[in-house]
Amino acid sequence: MESQRKVSEELNALRLEYVKLEKSIKVEEEHPTNDSSSSTEKEFYAIADGDHIGISCNKFEAEMLMKLSISKVKYQVFDSYEKAMNYIIAYEESPESPMAKDRPLYVTNDGYNSSIFLNWEDIRTWFKTTAYPSYRRVMTKKEGEKWIRFTRDLKLSKMIFS
Structure with missing residues (x-):
């Protein structure tokens, strides 16, 4: 039971990191910086x-x-x-x-x-x-x-x- 809870916590931490990174990428796409190589x-x-x-x-x-x-x-x-x-x-x-x-x-x-x-x-x-x-x-x-x-x-x- 304890190991299952630990895996669940690790999974939630990874998902939170994913969401944070995804939001930062969306901001970059909407407002690209000069050094960004974004293209259409x-x-x-x-x-x-x-x-x-x-x-x-x-x-x-x-x-x-x-x-x-x-x-x-x-x-x-x-x-x-x-x-x-x-x-x-x-x-x-x-x-x-x-x-x-x-x-x-x-x-x-x-x-x-x-x-x-x-x-x-x-x-x-x-x-x-x-x-x-x-x-x-x-x-x-x-x-x-x-x-x-x-x-x-x-x-x-x-x-x-x-």
């Missing part, structure tokens, strides 16, 4: 490392994942979804790609971002911090290979969650 064009954040693969169109969530992840998550910024997806596809085909390893894949979709995780701790962190309703599905390696084909069609979220 949409940006896409392609994230690829040994434990997580995903594309986000929300810089705040990409940075929260980097801050809270147990692995060193890095992201590249692209001006179109297609360029971000091409980056992910190139990573999948590289020898360093975790897709070749026989590990389960944890797939998330919140109606805004679609992501693939290979590390359970990272996905737990993501679920604790996302402000959107989220869905989780554990996939086998065989389904993971199918996911690669879906990304080539640029229909990741529609194909996995239809």
